[in-house]
Every structure is written in C-alpha cells, then in structure tokens.
Amino acid sequence: MKTTSAAGSNTTIRERLGLRPIINVSGTMTALGASIIVPEAISAMAEMASQWVEMDDLQRAASTVVARLTGGEAGFITACCASGITMAIAGAMTGTSLLAIERLPDDTGDLKSEVVIQLGHIVNYGAPIDQSIRVAGAKVVPAGTVSVTQDYHVREAINERTAAGLFVVAHHTVQYGMLSLEEFCEICHAKGVPVIVDAASEYDLRGFLARGADVVIYSGHKFLSGPTSGIVTGRKDLVRSAYLQNRGVARAMKVGKESIAGTMAALEAWEKRDHAGIRQREEAALNLWKDTLQGLPGILAKIIPDPTANPLDRLQVFVSPESRFSAAGLASTLAAGSPPIIVRNHEVERGHFFLDPCNLHPGEAEIVAERLRAILTAKDRPADAMKAPRKDSSGVLRWPD
Ligand SMILES: *Cc1c(COP(=O)(O)O)cnc(C)c1O
Numbered sequence: 273m274k275t276t277s278a279a280g281s282n283t284t285i286r287e288r289l290g291l292r293p294i295i296n297v298s299g300t301m302t303a304l305g306a307s308i309i310v311p312e313a314i315s316a317m318a319e320m321a322s323q324w325v326e327m328d329d330l331q332r333a334a335s336t337v338v339a340r341l342t343g344g345e346a347g348f349i350t351a352c353c354a355s356g357i358t359m360a361i362a363g364a365m366t367g368t369s370l371l372a373i374e375r376l377p378d379d380t381g382d383l384k385s386e387v388v389i390q391l392g393h394i395v396n397y398g399a400p401i402d403q404s405i406r407v408a409g410a411k412v413v414p415a416g417t418v419s420v421t422q423d424y425h426v427r428e429a430i431n432e433r434t435a436a437g438l439f440v441v442a443h444h445t446v447q448y449g450m451l452s453l454e455e456f457c458e459i460c461h462a463k464g465v466p467v468i469v470d471a472a473s474e475y476d477l478r479g480f481l482a483r484g485a486d487v488v489i490y491s492g493h494k495f496l497s498g499p500t501s502g503i504v505t506g507r508k509d510l511v512r513s514a515y516l517q518n519r520g521v522a523r524a525m526k527v528g529k530e531s532i533a534g535t536m537a538a539l540e541a542w543e544k545r546d547h548a549g550i551r552q553r554e555e556a557a558l559n560l561w562k563d564t565l566q567g568l569p570g571i572l573a574k575i576i577p578d579p580t581a582n583p584l585d586r587l588q589v590f591v592s593p594e595s596r597f598s599a600a601g602l603a604s605t606l607a608a609g610s611p612p613i614i615v616r617n618h619e620v621e622r623g624h625f626f627l628d629p630c631n632l633h634p635g636e637a638e639i640v641a642e643r644l645r646a647i648l649t650a651k652d653r654p655a656d657a658m659k660a661p662r663k664d665s666s667g668v669l670r671w672p673d
Contacts, residue, residue: 295636298616299628300473302398306493306500308631309534313498316537317530325529331515337536341543342488343478344505348515349492349532353472354397354404355525356489356502356514357438360468361387362408362521363513364436373520377409384435388413388465390421390456392446393439397472401440408521410435420449423459430463440470441480443579457484466510472502475582477542486510492531495582495630498538499531551583554629557637558587561627564641568648570595576626586616587627596653599623600661605647605654613640621661 286293300307331348338347350356365383366372372383379385387405391414395401402412413434416425426437437460439453451459457467466486473494474480480488487510492501504514518526558575565573572590591599599620606613616626627640 292612294612294614295640296614296631297627297629297640298614298631300491300494300631301614304614306491307495307497308633309493309499310497310538310541312541313534313538317499317534320530320533323529327529327532330529330532334532334536335511337539338503338505341477341539342503342505343481344488344511345508346511347503347505348511349527349535350502350504350522351525351527351531352493352500353470353489353491353502354399354401355522355527356504357401357404357468357470358407358525359514359517359522360487360489360504360510361405361410361436361438362517363510363515364466364468365408365410366516366520367509367513368516370516370519373516376517376521377407379409383409384433385409386411386413386431386433387436387438388415388426388429388434388460389438389440390414390426390450391416391418392421392450395440395442395444397442397444401438401470405438416450418446421451423451423455426451426456426459427463430460430465434463434465437465437467438470439467439485441474441580442470442472447579453480453483453485466507473582474580475584481506487514492535492538496535496538496542499534501527501531501535503535503539547583553632554584557629557632557640558585558627560637560641561587561644564645565589565648568595570597571648584630586629588624589615589627590624592623593658595648597648597657598659598661599625601654601657601659602647604656604659606643608654609643609647611639611643613643 294304296304298304334349335346338344350359362376365385366376387410389412394414405412413429415421415429437456439456453469460467467484469480469485469488471480471488472491475495485506487504487506490503492498492503504511562573562575565571570592574588575585576588578584591597591602603615603617603620603625606615616628
C-alpha cells in the first residue's frame, strides 16, 4: 500500500527507511517483523496511544478477554511469550511475596527454584528457552535424553525445591519419544508441581488448559496477528503471581498500553476471523507454487501439514543436484532477488525448505511463483547456486555496520 509521508513524498515506510521490500514465505518470524498486524489491532493501538490509562485496570480488562477466549481463570498481556515464560516461572517461585519479587533473580534460599523440562524441549526460538528460565533466577533441571523421556526421568527430577514443570509445544521440539502433556501433567501434579506450557505458536487457545496445564503462554504476534506481545492465561493464583513480576524482573520486559489494547483487539478479531476463507487463500497459494514447480528437473514439491497440527499446510520443496541448485543455494538466490523472497529455511541442510503461505499480502503468491519459475528455468545459475549450508554469525557481529 502506498501512503503519503509527512514530507509529502509518495513512498512507503520501507523505502523511506532504506529497507528491502521482502516477501515473507518463512512464517511468523521475529527477525522479519513477526506478523501482518490485523486492522482491528492497528486501530486499537492508535486509539490508545494518546490516552492516559490506569494500567492495572487495563490489564484487568485484558484478563476478562483472555479468560473468555482461553478458558483460563485469569490472564494478562506481556511483552512476548519469552517474557511470559520468565514471569510465570518467577511467579511459581515467589508466589505473591513482593519482597521475594524484588529480590529476584537472587533467592535467599527459601524459594522453590528448580524447573523441570524434558531435554528434547530445550529449544531455541531466537534465544535459548533455558535462558528464559534462568533470567527468573531459577535452575534448569533437564529430564530424559534428547530422543527419549520416560516417566521416571521427570518423576525423579522433581524434589522439594521444584517450582514448576515447563512443557513446550512447538515444531522446534523433538517430535517423538517425549512425554505427552497429559503424562507430564499427571507426574507433576501428583507431586504438587504446576505445569507451565509454552504454546507460543499454537492456534489452539483452549486445549492445553483443558488437557491439564496450569498456565499457558502464547505469542500475540504469531497466528493472532497482533502487535508484539505475549498472553499468559490459566490458574488465577499463578497468573496473579506472574503478573506481580512487573514490579520485579519483568520491568525489563515492559509492555505498553498500546500493545495491550492491540492484543485484546487481535484476540477479539480472532473470534470473528474468517478462518475458512483464510485457509482457502493459503491453499490456493500452495497449489499455485506446487503447480509452478511441477516437472522442473531436480525439484519435488509436496504440501505437508503443520507438525503440531495447527490448521495450516506448507509447501515442502526438495532440491536435488539435478536442479543445479542446493536447497541453501536456491533459498539464498530467492533472498537476494528482486523483490527479496525469504523462505522457511531452518532445515535447509537436509536438502529442502518450506514455503509458508500465512503472511502474504494480495498478489505476493503470484510474485513468488513467477520468481521461482524465472530462477529455475533460467539457462544460467548464480555462482553460489550449489553452496553448502553454513552457520555464519559474522553478519550479526558487524551490526550496526
Ligand atoms: C516464537 C516462540 C517463542 C518466543 O515467542 P516470543 O513471543 O517471540 O517471545 C517461544 N516459544 C516458542 C515455541 C516459539 O515458537
């Protein structure tokens, strides 16, 4: 959308700031700006921006909306899911002791301060999840092995110092051999330990509480298409203790009135969203890309369901040498093109990437198809077409240069 800037020039904000006009077929990635915020949230944020409000009252109103949508007893909005994890864990440690809240991450020895988590759940979502635990002053107690957790691994990891069990629902975790949420809850609850669930990216707003979780945390800026934020919901005493961390470690994770209002609006928009219509548009994009790639040498494209059963599919694109590209080479050719197209490349070392249809503006699916066709049917290949995937942090280390 073209808008007219204050200076009157007919440019978009990306052009004014010198930012590349990327097309995101990667997913709701923090590094790409998280999501396209729904109009309802944008107007709520704009409307709230110039108003004074009593923040505890605003969060009380948020609690009502969160509770209605999630089935939790209470809830609140925070800066992001990672901060919600830290706050929920800190709350499980301190309860409502305001002095203990101010002392964190130090603990004078009287707090429960261990958090049990299956080893296969210690993921990285841009930062390692164990750090979200440690920031609260808690100690991470991994249970089981990377590929298998048995019931006794978790049971024996729990002791009188255990503050909480943390369970992660995500495509990032090991997808087999782990305890289910029900098994994890049963073991923790038998020892009086609350279960906190990281469900950042999960569309299911009610299921994890219904299946036994005590606190569940979502991102506001992923599937919900809200502003950058997190949503904490669940048992009222635990939600309250988590909320009180705003007077402690969560001060450094402050969420503003505009994001609280925006997230509430995004939650309410989610209730009314035309989920079937959106799914249909996503399927049309996937079919267009699949048809475009059909029959191209060395390329195989398959529509696959989301690994954690969210109601969404992606296109998995297998790239073999016959295409004269490696998966990494094709991904970086797309990213270097005009317009730059960013694919979902976290498994690129396995010879494939994904195209995610969830974050498209009108017309972008067609541009992606056209770029794919042009690149793969060209006579020549770029110099690094067959490049091997490499982990390379040198770019970020040069920031801001
Ligand atoms: C994205 C993600 C997070 C982090 O969420 P933020 O809201 O960006 O902090 C945490 N856990 C999982 C499983 C995620 O996918």
